[in-house]
Every structure is written in C-alpha cells, then in structure tokens.
Amino acid sequence: MSTAEPSRYDEMLAPDGSVRAAYRDYEQWLERQDPAVLRRKGGEAESFFRRTGITFNVYGEADAEERLIPFDMVPRIITGQEWRRLSRGIEQRVRALNAFIHDLYHRQEIIRSGRLPVRLLRENSAWLPQMVGFTPPGGVYTHIVGIDLVRTGPDQFMVLEDNARTPSGVSYMLENRETMMSMFPELFTQVKVRPVSGYPRSLAASLAACAPDGAGPKPTIAVLTPGIFNSAYFEHAFLADQMGAELVEGSDLRVFDGRVQMRTTDGFRPIDVLYRRVDDEYLDPLTFNPASVLGVPGIMDVYRAGRITIANAPGTGVADDKAIYSFMPEIVKFYTGENPILPNVKTWRCADADSLKYVLENLSELVVKEVHGSGGYGMLIGPTSSKKEIEAFRAKLVARPENYIAQPTLALSTCPIFTAKGLAPRHVDLRPFVLVSPEGVDITPGGLTRVAMKKGSLVVNSSQGGGTKDSWVLDD
Amino acid sequence: MTDGYTCGAMEKPMLGRVAGGIFWMYRYLERAENTARLLAAGHRMTLTRGEDEASQEWRSILTTLGQLADYDRHNDAYSGAQVCDFVLRSRNNPQSVLWMFERARANARACRSAITREVWEAINEGWMTLRDLLARPVRVTNLDAVLAAIRRESTLARGATHGSMLRNETYSFARAGTFLERADNTARILDVKYYLLLPSIAYVGTVLDTGQWDNVLRSVSAERAYSWLNAGRMDARSIAEFLILDERFPRSLMFCHLAMRENLAALARFHRREGLPHEALARADAMLSNKRVDDIFEQGLHQFILEFIGCNAAIGNAISEEYRFVS
Numbered sequence: 116m117s118t119a120e121p122s123r124y125d126e127m128l129a130p131d132g133s134v135r136a137a138y139r140d141y142e143q144w145l146e147r148q149d150p151a152v153l154r155r156k157g158g159e160a161e162s163f164f165r166r167t168g169i170t171f172n173v174y175g176e177a178d179a180e181e182r183l184i185p186f187d188m189v190p191r192i193i194t195g196q197e198w199r200r201l202s203r204g205i206e207q208r209v210r211a212l213n214a215f216i217h218d219l220y221h222r223q224e225i226i227r228s229g230r231l232p233v234r235l236l237r238e239n240s241a242w243l244p245q246m247v248g249f250t251p252p253g254g255v256y257t258h259i260v261g262i263d264l265v266r267t268g269p270d271q272f273m274v275l276e277d278n279a280r281t282p283s284g285v286s287y288m289l290e291n292r293e294t295m296m297s298m299f300p301e302l303f304t305q306v307k308v309r310p311v312s313g314y315p316r317s318l319a320a321s322l323a324a325c326a327p328d329g330a331g332p333k334p335t336i337a338v339l340t341p342g343i344f345n346s347a348y349f350e351h352a353f354l355a356d357q358m359g360a361e362l363v364e365g366s367d368l369r370v371f372d373g374r375v376q377m378r379t380t381d382g383f384r385p386i387d388v389l390y391r392r393v394d395d396e397y398l399d400p401l402t403f404n405p406a407s408v409l410g411v412p413g414i415m416d417v418y419r420a421g422r423i424t425i426a427n428a429p430g431t432g433v434a435d436d437k438a439i440y441s442f443m444p445e446i447v448k449f450y451t452g453e454n455p456i457l458p459n460v461k462t463w464r465c466a467d468a469d470s471l472k473y474v475l476e477n478l479s480e481l482v483v484k485e486v487h488g489s490g491g492y493g494m495l496i497g498p499t500s501s502k503k504e505i506e507a508f509r510a511k512l513v514a515r516p517e518n519y520i521a522q523p524t525l526a527l528s529t530c531p532i533f534t535a536k537g538l539a540p541r542h543v544d545l546r547p548f549v550l551v552s553p554e555g556v557d558i559t560p561g562g563l564t565r566v567a568m569k570k571g572s573l574v575v576n577s578s579q580g581g582g583t584k585d586s587w588v589l590d591d
Numbered sequence: 592m593t594d595g596y597t598c599g600a601m602e603k604p605m606l607g608r609v610a611g612g613i614f615w616m617y618r619y620l621e622r623a624e625n626t627a628r629l630l631a632a633g634h635r636m637t638l639t640r641g642e643d644e645a646s647q648e649w650r651s652i653l654t655t656l657g658q659l660a661d662y663d664r665h666n667d668a669y670s671g672a673q674v675c676d677f678v679l680r681s682r683n684n685p686q687s688v689l690w691m692f693e694r695a696r697a698n699a700r701a702c703r704s705a706i707t708r709e710v711w712e713a714i715n716e717g718w719m720t721l722r723d724l725l726a727r728p729v730r731v732t733n734l735d736a737v738l739a740a741i742r743r744e745s746t747l748a749r750g751a752t753h754g755s756m757l758r759n760e761t762y763s764f765a766r767a768g769t770f771l772e773r774a775d776n777t778a779r780i781l782d783v784k785y786y787l788l789l790p791s792i793a794y795v796g797t798v799l800d801t802g803q804w805d806n807v808l809r810s811v812s813a814e815r816a817y818s819w820l821n822a823g824r825m826d827a828r829s830i831a832e833f834l835i836l837d838e839r840f841p842r843s844l845m846f847c848h849l850a851m852r853e854n855l856a857a858l859a860r861f862h863r864r865e866g867l868p869h870e871a872l873a874r875a876d877a878m879l880s881n882k883r884v885d886d887i888f889e890q891g892l893h894q895f896i897l898e899f900i901g902c903n904a905a906i907g908n909a910i911s912e913e914y915r916f917v918s
Contacts, residue, residue, distance in 0.1 A: 167708070168700065168715050343701050352703035362704045366918060367606050380760060380914040381604035381862055 124268050124528040125540050126191065137192040137589065140306040150537070153188065156298050157533060160186050163297070169290050169349055185582030186291060187532040188298070191543055191564035195309075195591040198560060201264070201272055201547070204456030206556045207447060209260050209549050212279055212434050214450040216256040219433055220246045230445050234466075238517065239439070240487060241280070241432030243395060245402060249419055251428040253325040253553040258390075258426035259318070260549040261285075261562075265460070266528040273460050273525075275544060277440060280432040281392055284563040284583075285548045286350040289314060289357075291563075291585040307590040309560040315357030317550055317557050318390075322358075324552035325424050326387045334387035336360040337377060339368075341393050341409045346578075351392050360390070370413035375423050388424040389414075395429045437486045437520045438464055460525060466517040474521040475512065478505050481521045482573075483512065496573060498524050527573055530584065532566060542567045544575050545586060560588035604862070609702045610764045611916030616698035617752075617768035620714075623691040624745035625776040625811075626656060627738040630675055632809035634734055637671050639802065648806070649674040655783040658686055675734060680725040688741055689725045692718045695748075705761050706752075713751040717744030760861050764914075766854045771907050774847035775900060780810045781834055782896040785827070804830060811842045831892060832884035844899060848879050851906065858914075867909035875902040 127138040134142045164183050193201070218224050219242075225231045236242055261282025263275045292311050296303055319336060326334035340351035342364050355362035367377050368386070376383035391398065397407040402415040417423050433439065439446075441462040447455040463470035465483075474481060483495040495508040512519055529540035547562030564584040565575035575581040633652045637645035649669040653659040656678065665683045666673050680689045696718040699711055720740060729737050749769070756762050784807045804825045808814040817833055838845045855872055859865045878899055887895045911917070 165719065166712055166716055168703075168711065343697065348700070352700070356704040360704075361606060362609075363606065364608065367608050369918075378607045378915050378918055379604035380607050380610045382915075384604065 123526045123540075123542075124266065124271075126266070126528050126530045126543070128531075137194045137197070141190065141192060141302075144302050144305055153533065154535075157188060160188065160294055160298060163294055164290075167290070169286070184287065184577045185568050185580075186294065187541075187566055187568075187582050187584045188295070189531050189533060189538065190295065190308075190585045190587045191530050191545070191566075192587045192589065193545075193561070195589050197270075197272075198309075198588040200270075200456070202558045202560075204272070205262050205547055205549055205558055207451055207453065207456050208262060208274065208277070208443070209257065209551060209556055211443075211447040211450045212260065212277060213255065213257050213551060215446050216279070216428075216431055216434055217250070217254065218450070220430065221248065221250075225446065225449055228449070230449055231439075231442055235436070235438055235442075236433070239433050239436050241395070241430065241436060243430035245415060245419070246428070246430035251325075251418075252327040252421065252424045255325050255426075255551050255553065256428040256431045257434070257551055258322060258325060258428075260551065261546045262549065264457070264545045264547070265525055266543075266545070267526050268528075272457060274443070274457050275460055276437075277434060277443070278546070279434040280427060281394070282546065282548065283347045283350055283392075284546055284565075284577075285314060286353040287583050288548065288559070288561065288563045288586065289353075291583055295585045306587075308587045309590045311559050311561055314548065314559045315354060317559070318354065319358040319360065321550040321552040321554075321557060322388045322390055322424070322426055324554050325426065327421050327424055330387040335385065336388045336390065337363045337386045339363055339365070339389050339391040339393050339411075341365075341397070345392070347392065354390070361386075365393070365407075365409045365411055368411040368414075370411060370417055373417060373420060373422055375411060375414050375417050386423060388426065390426045395432060398425075398429060437462075437484055438466070438517075441520060460522050463521040465512060465519040465521060470521070471512075471516045474519075475509065478509060478512075480524060482524055483508065483519050483521045486518055486520060492578070496524065499571075499573070524573065530564070530566065532568065532582075532584075539570065541570070542573050542575065543584070561586035605705060605760050605764075607915030607917070609705045610760070610914050611911060612698040612702040613705060613761055614764045614768040614910065614916070616695045616702065616714075617749075617765045618772040619691040619695040619698070620745045620748055621769050621772040622776065623688045623695070624742050625773065626678060626688055626691075627741035627745075628812050629655060629780065629810050630678060631735065631738045632806050634671060634675075634738075635809060636802075636806050645671065651783050652678070655779050656686070657779075658684060661685070672728070672731060676728050679729060679737070689721060692721050692744075707755040709751040709755040710748060713744075713748040717748055720744055758857075760858065763854045763857045763861070764910075767851060767858075767910060770847040770850040770854070771903060771910075773842055774844050774851070775903050777811055777834060777842050777844060777847070778896050778900050778903070780807070781831070782893060782900075784810070785831070785892055785896075807834075813840060813842065816840055828884055828888065831887065835887065836879070836882060836884060845879055848875055852876070855910075866913040868906055868913050871902065871906040871909040875899070875906065878902060 127135060129135055161183065164186060169183070215225065219236065226233050226236070257279045259282060261278035261284065263278065264272050265275045266272050288311055322336050323334050336358065338351050338355040338360055340348060340362060342348065345351070352362055361377060363377050369376055369378065369383065374385040375389065376385050393409050396404045397409040399410050399412060399415040400407045401412045414423070415429070418425055440459065441464050443459050444455050447453070463474050465471045465474055474483065478495070479497045481497045485493045495505065497505065527542040527544065530543045531538035532541045543564050543566045545562050545564050548559050550557040564586040565577070566582045566584055567573060567575045568580060568582045629652055633648050636648045646669040649671060650659070653662050653674060658678065661684055662677050666677065677684050678687060680687050684690070696714050699706060699714045703711060721744060724737050724740055752765055756765070805814060807830060808817050811834065813834065817830065820833070821829055833840060833843065835844045837843050838849055840846055852872060855868055859869060
C-alpha cells in the first residue's frame with residue numbers, strides 16, 4: 116500500500132507540460148497579462164463580493180459573521196464535446212431519480228423486483244409516509260437538482276453525489292460569471308463561452324410549468340426562506356429577485372380557504388408555487404416538527420389537495436441518502452432501461468459485513484461518509500487523518516455500521532488557481548444545476564466548480580474552506 | 592394628475608413584512624443622518640462657547656435624541672468626546688448611529704428583493720464604511736469627517752432610491768418612512784432648543800443671542816437657507832415660522848407633511864381606498880394648514896410641538912396597522 120498521492124489528472128496541463136485543448140485560448144490570453152495587474156484584480160473581486168453582499172453564514176460560528184467564499188480567477192473549462200456527453204448522462208440520471216422517487220411513494224416496483232432492499236426505505240429518515248400514494252403536480256419531485264461530479268481522467272467523469280433535496284450554490288454560478296465578465300471583458304470576446312445568465316428565467320418558467328391545475332397562465336411563485344440568518348440567505352434573496360418572485364418567510368404565510376396565502380399590504384394573496392429552501396422537517400408544524408416556526412401550519416393539507424406546488428417535493432430527500440446512492444447504477448438501469456452514461460464512484464456499504472470488514476482494514480486509504488450527512492460534515496478522509504482520528508472514527512463505524520458508506524480516496528482532477536507564487540494546481544469538483552418540469556429537463560451549461568484552496572486538500576465544501584471558480588462550457 | 596401607478600397596480604401588492612422593513616429602513620437612515628447634523632451643530636457650538644455652555648449643549652442633544660437616560664447610566668459628565676462616542680458607536684447605546692446603520696442594512700437584506708441592486712449596494716457600502724470609521728473612538732480632529740461620511744452615506748442611499756426604484760408601493764413606504772422620521776426629528780430639535788432658549792413667552796420677538804439661534808438652524812442644516820430668505824434677521828418668531836411652516840425648506844414640518852400627504856395619496860391610489868393613516872394625516876393637516884405662526888405661539892409652542900409629535904407617531908402606527916406590517 117502506498118501513501119503517496121495518487122497520480123492526478125490536471126485539466127489544464129498534460130503531463131508533458133502542453134496545454135490541453137479546452138484551455139488553449141485562455142492560456143494564450145493569460146500569457147499576455149501582466150501578473151501584477153492580475154494580482155490587483157484578485158483584490159477587486161473580493162471587494163466586489165463584499166459590496167454586493169455575496170456572503171454566507173457558517174453554522175456553529177459564534178459571531179455569526181458573514182463570510183465570503185474564496186473566489187479564484189482561473190476559469191474551469193470544459194469543451195462543448197465533453198459537455199454534450201455529460202449533459203446526456205445528467206439528464207438520464209435525473210429522469211431516473213424522478214421515476215425512482217415516484218415509484219418509492221407508489222408501487223415500489225424496484226423493491227418488489229428485489230433490486231433494492233426494503234431496509235433502505237425503512238431506515239431512511241427522509242422517507243415521508245405522508246407522500247405515499249400522492250403524485251405532485253406535473254408528476255415532478257425533483258424540480259431543481261444538483262449533480263456533483265468529479266473527474267479522474269480525460270473521459271472519466273463520475274457522479275459523487277446527487278442533491279435532489281435542496282441543492283445550493285447556483286447564485287455563485289451566476290455571480291462568478293458576472294464577476295469574471297466585469298473583470299476581464301476582453302477575455303470573453305476572445306473565448307466563446309456558453310452563457311449561464313438564463314438560469315433564473317428558466318427556473319421561473321420551469322416552476323410555473325409545474326403549477327397546480329387552475330393556477331392560471333401567470334402562477335404566483337414565492338421562495339420560502341428560513342430568514343436572514345440562514346447560511347444560504349443571500350441565494351434565496353438573489354433567486355427571488357432574479358425571478359421576480361416573492362421572498363417569503365414562514366411568518367408571512369397562512370393557510371385558509373384551502374390555499375397557502377401570503378400577507379400583503381392589501382390582505383392575503385394565494386401562492387401557486389412555493390420554491391422552499393426550508394427542510395421537510397420544518398415545513399409544516401402540524402405534520403412534522405411541531406416546534407418549527409419556519410414553516411406554514413397546514414401546508415401539507417393544501418399540498419395533498421393539489422392546490423399548491425412545493426419544490427422540491429417533500430420526501431424527495433430519500434434519494435439523497437448515500438446508501439441509496441450506491442444503488443444508483445441499478446436504479447438508472449431499472450427506470451431507463453439503459454446503462455448509466457455517468458458511472459458512480461465505487462462505494463462500500465458498511466451495512467454489508469464483507470464491506471465493513473474491508474473498510475475497517477483499509478480506513479487510512481478510504482473516505483468514509485455518513486449515509487445522511489452533507490456539507491462535508493461528519494466524514495473521515497483516511498489519507499489526511501491522524502491515527503487518533505482514524506481510531507475515533509473506527510469506534511463510531513463499528514457502533515453503527517449501517518450509518519456509513521466508504522469510497523476510495525479519488526485522484527480528483529486539478530485545475531490551476533492563482534496564488535502569490537503564480538498558478539498552482541488544486542482539486543476541483545463540479546455541480547451542474549438541472550431543472551425538471553413536465554416540459555423537459557433543462558441543464559445550464561457549466562455549473563458551480565468548487566475548489567479546495569489548500570494544497571493537496573480534497574475537501575471542496577465551502578463550509579470547510581473551499582472556494583469557487585467560474586465554470587465555462589466552450590461554445591465550440 | 593397622478594404621476595405613478597398604472598391601472599394594473601393592484602396586481603402585486605407587496606408583503607406586509609417587507610413594507611414594514613422598507614419603512615423602518617428609511618426611518619433609520621434618516622435618523623442617522625439627522626443625528627449627524629445635530630452632533631455637527633453641537634461640535635461647532637463647543638468650539639465657539641465656554642465649557643459650561645458646551646456641556647449644556649451636549650446634554651440637550653442627548654435629550655433631543657431621547658438618549659439622556661441611557662447615557663447617564665454609563666457616564667457622569669457631558670464632554671463632547673464622551674457624548675459623541677456614545678451617540679455614534681457605543682455598545683451601551685441601543686440607538687447609536689452605527690446600530691441604526693446596522694439595522695437599516697439588516698432590513699435591506701431582509702427586503703433585498705424589494706429594492707434595487709443600486710440601493711442595496713449603497714446601503715451595504717455605507718454600512719461597511721461607517722463600520723470601519725466607527726471601529727475605534729472618533730478623535731475630535733476626525734469628527735467632522737466622520738459626521739460628513741454619515742450624511743453622505745445616507746444621502747447616497749436616498750439618491751439611489753430616487754434614481755433607481757420603481758414608483759410603486761415600495762417607493763411610497765420608503766418615502767413615508769423618510770418624512771415621518773424627518774418631521775419627528777425637526778420637531779424634537781425645535782422643542783428642546785426653544786424650550787431651553789425661551790424660558791418665557793416674553794422673549795418671543797426680542798432680538799436674541801444670535802449664536803444660540805444660529806445653532807438651532809445648523810442642527811437642521813438651515814442656516815444658509817434661512818439667512819438667504821431673511822437677510823440675517825434672527826428672532827424666535829421667524830425661525831419658528833421657517834422651521835414649521837415654510838414649505839420650501841425640505842426639513843420643515845410643513846414640507847414633510849406635504850410629502851407625507853403625497854405618498855399616502857399614492858398608497859391610496861394603489862390600494863384604491865384610504866384608511867387609518869389618511870385619517871391620522873387629516874389631524875396633522877388641521878394643525879398645519881392655513882396656520883400662521885402667531886396662532887402657534889398663542890397656543891404655546893411647546894404644546895403645539897407635543898401635539899404634532901403625537902399626531903406624527905399616530906400616522907406611523909396607522910400605516911403599520913393598515914398595511915399589515917406585522918401579523
């Protein structure tokens with residue numbers, strides 16, 4: 116067993132030092148830039164973000180300061196050809212996810228056929244019995260999906276995670292592009308990049324297309340936020356603003372006359388589509404957590420009566436579970452009849468005795484994640500952890516093996532970032548954003564590239580110090 | 592002829608919570624700005640007067656701001672440095688200028704989708720600037736620059752509002768908040784100063800200590816305008832007339848009242864009905880319209896101002912209730 120860093124794929128430079136096709140035009144531009152000017156631009160970007168208020172709050176930080184996610188000026192570039200294949204794979208996966216969730220809450224064919232153990236549903240805390248037998252308006256569960264992709268080679272993109280519940284980060288995708296265009300306008304005249312700015316309008320159109328029957332030609336859309344102290348508040352406000360939708364809090368809403376209504380200066384007005392950024396658990400104190408003040412008492416009754424669309428549908432989180440993830444190749448095959456275009460990362464389910472044994476023997480080589488975890492919390496990265504940390508984790512793993520899955524420590528691809536000493540490679544992932552409506556699947560070209568700012572680090576989560584990049588799909 | 596709303600106006604009334612957030616955001620900005628004017632006048636006074644008088648002046652500023660009790664709890668003298676620190680940035684002061692800007696910005700964030708990017712950036716940058724300027728105690732040599740910055744940041748936010756916001760309901764709430772607060776502030780300044788400077792009605796009409804009166808005018812940035820209109824004549828009657836009834840001066844009670852009337856009328860057009868605030872406005876109207884300054888002195892200036900402040904507050908409460916700021 117080797118402890119050396121596995122050989123990695125750099126997206127800009129080939130091993131012989133030549134520039135890969137995707138970055139050729141960019142590199143030509145870069146060569147002509149004055150490094151001092153670029154460094155100054157980096158500072159400008161930061162003050163731009165501060166001024167526009169693109170900040171996030173970190174959970175667990177006592178001072179609740181608003182922080183900036185570090186932004187790196189080197190774009191992450193994907194060729195049109197690479198993107199075409201990626202988007203086919205993403206669309207396939209998202210269609211399968213939607214069919215899968217529908218099946219779970221209806222006939223459960225996949226369980227009957229023996230391809231998915233029923234245990235995974237019983238143990239799934241995101242499973243909502245209230246959704247059984249109910250079909251959301253338009254048959255859509257996953258209105259907005261973020262598929263986390265990692266790359267390990269020229270044509271090797273893999274899905275690391277499906278975010279079918281409430282994927283965040285799309286505001287950074289949009290603002291990163293705006294920032295790049297304002298900092299380097301001439302760059303965009305030299306390299307043809309597919310635009311992302313249509314996202315808010317597509318989102319509004321996609322949500323409107325999922326409105327319940329009887330909503331009329333111009334449904335009322337609202338974004339439900341937990342409020343200004345939520346870590347993603349900026350994004351909630353940003354999306355509402357860009358869509359021309361209302362930004363509402365639980366206290367603005369009330370159920371009466373069989374509708375969910377918002378308190379306006381002119382009395383209460385019904386809402387047709389609620390893009391909620393509040394977890395299922397807090398959505399309706401009458402149905403779920405009775406202590407919640409973030410939700411709307413009675414909204415689930417209105418929902419089940421078909422008088423409001425909730426995006427994403429309650430109970431969609433069943434598919435975000437990492438134990439379910441390990442079955443995604445079968446799930447894709449089962450619902451689409453095709454082989455998955457995008458493979459999964461190899462995953463050991465610690466609930467299986469054999470897998471657990473392997474995982475325990477190889478902890479220092481593996482990444483171990485909580486089945487229901489997200490945001491990079493509660494995970495072990497074997498190769499970068501101390502003996503003590505590994506042993507502490509081993510105890511947790513042995514106590515509740517079904518709560519964990521393990522994956523190999525991937526040689527994530529790298530992309531250069533600007534540092535004080537010039538360009539330096541850092542690991543990246545990619546989260547494309549996908550919209551689903553009865554009218555089809557819409558994928559914005561690119562997505563959010565997250566980058567580990569520390570040398571050698573594999574953790575790209577913003578809550579753990581990761582940064583972001585503008586992500587380009589070339590119009591070639 | 593109305594200059595605002597088109598026929599589709601009632602299609603999208605704003606959220607009550609957001610209307611309240613906007614209304615208060617502009618009240619905080621206005622109050623922060625007026626506080627800076629008041630401190631600037633006080634500062635100038637201490638440069639031209641003796642120590643006792645200066646101390647009196649600082650105390651009267653705290654009274655005007657309604658912060659005297661809080662101040663006394665933490666301080667035992669009225670020095671300029673101490674008062675300025677307290678009013679501008681003290682964590683012991685729940686109404687400091689810094690706090691007001693923080694609140695204005697928090698409201699702007701909570702109502703982000705109701706304001707334009709330009710307004711948001713003006714308020715956010717204003718807050719960042721003042722947060723930095725007020726991170727440490729303000730030195731006397733720096734006081735004027737800091738007070739100018741407060742006025743400037745508030746002015747920028749108001750300018751961005753004027754230049755970039757749709758003339759819809761949101762704008763009317765923003766303006767209503769601005770003028771309600773401004774009228775209140777001018778009334779308080781008048782009350783405290785006049786009360787202090789005119790111990791008895793016998794003083795009305797006599798030629799007064801011009802330094803003190805100059806200070807009253809400076810507290811509302813009216814010194815140049817007043818001199819230009821009155822050729823240097825300083826008497827209680829004409830100053831009161833100017834600050835209460837002159838509809839040309841943008842901080843007079845009358846000017847604020849007319850602006851209030853205009854914005855409440857716009858809200859009535861939008862909502863296709865009048866309501867509680869319009870009733871409350873009618874009472875303020877009866878106090879100001881067709882009034883001569885002599886009538887006011889006859890009634891007693893202090894009495895008049897107390898009544899006006901009450902009327903003004905009632906308009907604010909009526910707006911909050913009529914437009915469902917809280918559930």
